[in-house]
Amino acid sequence: METPHSTTHAPQGFWTKYLFSTDHKTIGIQYMITGLFMAAVGGFLAYVFRYNLAFPGESIPLFGQLDAMHYNAFVTNHGMIMVLFVGMPFLVSGLGNLLIPLMIGTDDMAFPTLNMMSFWIFLVSCLVMVAAFFVPGGAFGGGWTLYPPLSASGYVNRNPAFWSTFFSATPMFILGVALEFVSMLMGGINFLVTTINKRAEGMTPFKIPLIVWFLNIATLDFMVSVGPLVAGAVMLLLDNVVGTGFYDPARGGDPVLFQHLFWFFGHPEVYVLLLPALGVMGEIIPVFSRKPLFAYRTIIYLSLIAAVLSVVVWAHHQFIAGIDPRMATFFSIGTIIISIPFAGVFLSFMATLWGGSIRFTMPMIWALGFIGLFLIGGLTGLYLGSSTFDIYAHDTYFVVAHFHYTMFPVVFFGFFSAVYFWFPKFTGKHLNHTLGMIHFWLTFIPFNVTFFVLFFNGLAGQHRRVNEYSSFSNIMKEPYITFEKISTIGAIVLMVSQFIFLYNLFISLRKGRKAEKNPWDSNTLEWQADSPPVHGNFNPYPVVYHGPYEYSHPSSEQDFVPQDNPIVLKTN
Amino acid sequence: MTIFPENISTYGQEIDRLFYTISALVAVAFVISLFVLLYPLFNNSAKRVKKATYFTGAKRKHFRWITFALVALALSDFYFLYAEHGAWVTIEQTQVKPDFHVSITGRQWNWAFTYPGLDGKLYTPDDIVINEMNSELHVPINKNIVVDLWAKDVLHSFFVPNIRLKQDCVPGRMIQRWFKLTKTGTYDIACAELCGLLHGKMRNFLVVESQEKFNGYIDSLYKKNAPALTMTNPSN
Numbered sequence A: 001m002e003t004p005h006s007t008t009h010a011p012q013g014f015w016t017k018y019l020f021s022t023d024h025k026t027i028g029i030q031y032m033i034t035g036l037f038m039a040a041v042g043g044f045l046a047y048v049f050r051y052n053l054a055f056p057g058e059s060i061p062l063f064g065q066l067d068a069m070h071y072n073a074f075v076t077n078h079g080m081i082m083v084l085f086v087g088m089p090f091l092v093s094g095l096g097n098l099l100i101p102l103m104i105g106t107d108d109m110a111f112p113t114l115n116m117m118s119f120w121i122f123l124v125s126c127l128v129m130v131a132a133f134f135v136p137g138g139a140f141g142g143g144w145t146l147y148p149p150l151s152a153s154g155y156v157n158r159n160p161a162f163w164s165t166f167f168s169a170t171p172m173f174i175l176g177v178a179l180e181f182v183s184m185l186m187g188g189i190n191f192l193v194t195t196i197n198k199r200a201e202g203m204t205p206f207k208i209p210l211i212v213w214f215l216n217i218a219t220l221d222f223m224v225s226v227g228p229l230v231a232g233a234v235m236l237l238l239d240n241v242v243g244t245g246f247y248d249p250a251r252g253g254d255p256v257l258f259q260h261l262f263w264f265f266g267h268p269e270v271y272v273l274l275l276p277a278l279g280v281m282g283e284i285i286p287v288f289s290r291k292p293l294f295a296y297r298t299i300i301y302l303s304l305i306a307a308v309l310s311v312v313v314w315a316h317h318q319f320i321a322g323i324d325p326r327m328a329t330f331f332s333i334g335t336i337i338i339s340i341p342f343a344g345v346f347l348s349f350m351a352t353l354w355g356g357s358i359r360f361t362m363p364m365i366w367a368l369g370f371i372g373l374f375l376i377g378g379l380t381g382l383y384l385g386s387s388t389f390d391i392y393a394h395d396t397y398f399v400v401a402h403f404h405y406t407m408f409p410v411v412f413f414g415f416f417s418a419v420y421f422w423f424p425k426f427t428g429k430h431l432n433h434t435l436g437m438i439h440f441w442l443t444f445i446p447f448n449v450t451f452f453v454l455f456f457n458g459l460a461g462q463h464r465r466v467n468e469y470s471s472f473s474n475i476m477k478e479p480y481i482t483f484e485k486i487s488t489i490g491a492i493v494l495m496v497s498q499f500i501f502l503y504n505l506f507i508s509l510r511k512g513r514k515a516e517k518n519p520w521d522s523n524t525l526e527w528q529a530d531s532p533p534v535h536g537n538f539n540p541y542p543v544v545y546h547g548p549y550e551y552s553h554p555s556s557e558q559d560f561v562p563q564d565n566p567i568v569l570k571t572n
Numbered sequence B: 001m002t003i004f005p006e007n008i009s010t011y012g013q014e015i016d017r018l019f020y021t022i023s024a025l026v027a028v029a030f031v032i033s034l035f036v037l038l039y040p041l042f043n044n045s046a047k048r049v050k051k052a053t054y055f056t057g058a059k060r061k062h063f064r065w066i067t068f069a070l071v072a073l074a075l076s077d078f079y080f081l082y083a084e085h086g087a088w089v090t091i092e093q094t095q096v097k098p099d100f101h102v103s104i105t106g107r108q109w110n111w112a113f114t115y116p117g118l119d120g121k122l123y124t125p126d127d128i129v130i131n132e133m134n135s136e137l138h139v140p141i142n143k144n145i146v147v148d149l150w151a152k153d154v155l156h157s158f159f160v161p162n163i164r165l166k167q168d169c170v171p172g173r174m175i176q177r178w179f180k181l182t183k184t185g186t187y188d189i190a191c192a193e194l195c196g197l198l199h200g201k202m203r204n205f206l207v208v209e210s211q212e213k214f215n216g217y218i219d220s221l222y223k224k225n226a227p228a229l230t231m232t233n234p235s236n
Helices: A014-019 A024-054 A068-103 A112-134 A162-166 A169-197 A210-241 A255-289 A296-310 A325-337 A339-353 A362-385 A387-393 A397-427 A433-459 A480-511 B012-043 B060-092 B211-228
Strands: B100-107 B110-115 B128-130 B136-140 B144-151 B156-160 B165-169 B175-180 B185-191 B203-209
Touching (some): A024 A397, A068 A210, A068 A255, A112 A169, A169 A210, A210 A255, A210 A296, A255 A339, A325 A362, A325 B060, A339 B060, A362 A387, A362 A397, A387 B060, A387 B165, B100 B136, B100 B156, B128 B211, B136 B211, B144 B156, B144 B165, B165 B175
Parallel strands (some): B100 B144, B136 B203
Antiparallel strands (some): B100 B110, B110 B128
16 A cells, blocks of 8 residues: 555645535535435426326416426426436435545545546536526427437427537437436446555455445446447437437337337446445444344345346336337346345345344434335336236336335435435534434325325326326226325425425534544444545555454454454454 | 226236236235334344344355245246236237237327228228227227237327236337227227327227127228228328
């Protein structure tokens, strides 16, 4: 290891310290704040179209009338924003930047400038997404999955001039997503190189905390799967602005090609978000059970298996899209098999609780809430993994409810768990416990109210992306009309209660209880640095002696053994 | 309140039954998992248990409980894959002998129906086309109906909840599906794939009726459309 560096080189000016910073901690926080802003945008879109679904035709408070065109645009952008512009910055870029250098015991990312560039490109991508609402004709409304020919044919606002086509809805949507990919690839290469090359002395692969493993597996999964979609998106862009016919059957193209390219990325993307969230649980649960993470190595092997499987199951999104029915059997088996490694991971987390001495702190409660909700999300996935049942359930609200039961816990419960856990580390202040509890229950209950009823609407045959269901009086009858209203009220409460979280952040930053170095008695290296860590994190660099989860070890006085504590643990 | 809309097809029951099979498996898995999650929360709170027991789960002896669970999950997975396969083959991979053959084209924003003309064959110049919003597709009861699904402009998805049939229609290809209906009445035909501005207004009706009534309907169509028979392959 190189000699410990001096921390006096920390940039002192406001601009270099807080804005154009190359410090991984600042960049991580910038990602999260941008993610919060985009979550507000995505949430507002959801509020508008959910209100419209429950009370069709009525004027929506804070918005006004919602017509079919804007409904489509809002649903589309809600989907894309929540996955790529909220989930990714929260869980992958945000957590990855904040945690990887600290947890492996180094000063910063391998390429700090690239890291800064990755954030600024991400910010531009967010601006492009938001700006698309203000171009003539409004934002793109062809579904977040961008299926051609609808997305390739210029849809509503085609203009013959090249530049005005270029700055219209579809190309801007593609551009925003493409920039986001560029940013993620820059961040991702940083994660991999940093983890491989910059680990502290003694940090062997199986002494790396689970979340660092998972962030890297997620990054690899992302990098492996994103290429085909980029190719697909370029062809879509060309179809749009140049007039090629990659997806136009009249000119020898094929619309289903895009679906394959999209879902080849789209399904692994679910795991790209899931794995960091699981990593958060893997850090929180052992700390507050005061017990080693159950089957740490097996969890890593299982998730590697899952990551490999994740790139061969994509066509379960296309069971009835016109693919050869005989192919469905293969993808159905693959989809069902992928439940096994993830069940193993979840059961290992639960097994960690057994025999523990459980402390119900804020992060722990969020983590347990995550597991409970994801259980429902994962199990309802079994219905949809069955190709036969998918004939009926595909594109209904059953699917909507299912993926919100997976994505919402992953993105938001994962994020909140992480914030409640690491907030003291990165700010030096504790969050308010009472406000945190209120926030938890006002998120957990309204979330279930919002989405549980939608399972039944889906089973009743209600299909997605319909702005006004009055045309289908046979399907849309009682109690499903009431269910729509219940769901909307749940969603509104859910969104309003997030202000409690923002208030908690704000008030705790100003007046919160001061946090010591290691408030949770945790083992991993970030807790051995100052709160908040200085520029350069450690002085001197730590040396690692133990695995990350040595809690309540029989040969240790304390019930925790920090990774850099040189005492010898007797194994029996 | 019933969970599903009324089933009117011969294979719809198999999908409903599959739902209840999976639900049974899921319910067992859910209850067990919930117990595994909640038991330690009540039993092992820091108030009750001062010091945690140290075990890492690296030993096979400890991990075997999870192995059991995973094997059980794998077995139930394969059980229901086996259970579902029959219905999949029936719905998606069976070629029935058509008693009545009709072509359906999704377009922005309605379903167009093409009946064979007097020669009884589709895609000949005397086909009859019904192409308007809210129009009806008439089919006889208890007959094998074979539908050719087309799309004119963008993706559509032919969805009749009461049949439990949904199939995307893709421009440039023809996809054939079949059904046999057991109950007369009028049912919704929806489009389940986002197809643009009026996707939500894309609604037609499926009218299931007796063979006599159906014959009468076809006869009236012939009379009405006789002068204007044209080439109507809907993909053109």
